[in-house]
Amino acid sequence: MKKRYVNLILAMVSASAMALGSVPAMAATDSAKTESAQNDSKEDAEASNEKEADAAKTDTLEDGVYTAEFDTDSSMFHVNEANDKKGELTVKDGKMTIHVSLVSKKIVNLFAGTAEEAQKDGAEIIEPTTDTVKYSDGYTEEVYGFDIPVPAIGEEFDVALLGEKGKWYDHKVSVKDPVKTGDVEETTDDTDKKEDSSDKETAEKADASKDEKTSDDKKSEGKKLEDAEASDTKETDAKKVTAEDLKLEDGTYEFDVTLTGGTGRATVESPAKVEIKDKKATATIIWSSPNYDYMIVDGEKYEPVNKDGNSTFEIPVTVFDAEMEVTADTVAMSTPHEIDYTLNFDSSSMKKAEK
DSSP states (O other): OHHHHHHHHHHHHHHHHHHHHHHHHHHHHHHHHHHHHHHHHHHHHHHHHHHHHHHHHHOOOOSEEEEEEEEESOSSSSOOGGGTTEEEEEEETTEEEEEEEOSSSOEEEEESSOHHHHTSTTOOOBOOEEEEEEOTTSOEEEEEEEEEEESOTTSOEEEEEEETTSOEEEEEEEEEEEEEEEOOOOOOOHHHHHSOHHHHHHHHHHHHHHHHHHHHHHHHHHHHHHHHHHHHHHHHHHHOBOHHHHTOOSEEEEEEEEEEETTSOOOBOSSEEEEEETTEEEEEEEBSOSOEEEEEETTEEEOOSOSSSSOEEEEEOOOBSSOEEEEEEEOSSSSOEEEEEEEEEEEEEEEEOOO
């Protein structure tokens, strides 16, 4: 009897010990669950913050048209002075695009990204528009403009530009201080939505038939246009004469030079002195005004070589007997701005300069 009683007590003690031993294990399990829940909550919070940051980057401007400042990191790539550093920002369906008018037609393409990305296959190159800007003094000028995608307001982003020499350059730009000026015009016509499907099919068939009839004519016209352009290019290239073609000895010569462009009021002295050295030609250009503070030839900037009198520059002559494009910046107007000109050096007028 005593033995059975002792065994019963031992069994009860053992059961109690097992129960007490399981308490820490249960506590550890609950602690792990709590820690896991906390981690999940933290991850959800971080994901939410990332989404909010992404939303802030694309910004929450409502659809419409705004004026906004367009800043760049270059004195050669910026908004035309006539537009006071501002462009027209259009927001539609959450996407932003700014149209800016530049200072000339020297920048021929843009790309929303880096110069390296712009040269990859499939890169979406931004083509220019021809804009007419009007300065405060009433002078008007045609320049290139571009529609640039804007990823965020107030943050720098990459824009690459292609110059006339065919080389891409990296730049940083930013758009800030948008001020709403109007709403985006809707281009969807409700009547189009209601158009009967059978009418659409009939119209499509008629258009397809018309396209088939005119396809050959278009190809023929396109071929003729290509041939004409190729012929014009060959004739133009044939007329171009380089310093090397002239086969002149090193020395100083005089050439009649003609200036075109701008308002027509400015002139340059003719004949102009041209120095030949190592088969390269350098012209001394003397303007009829002292108000030109720099010239640009083939993307290179040239400063005046004099301090007093009419503005004088020494610039390379890239071609004779053809239009050579140059840009000159004048400070004669209310604000300085660049003007595109052409110079034509007549090789038939060439003569040795008098000492």
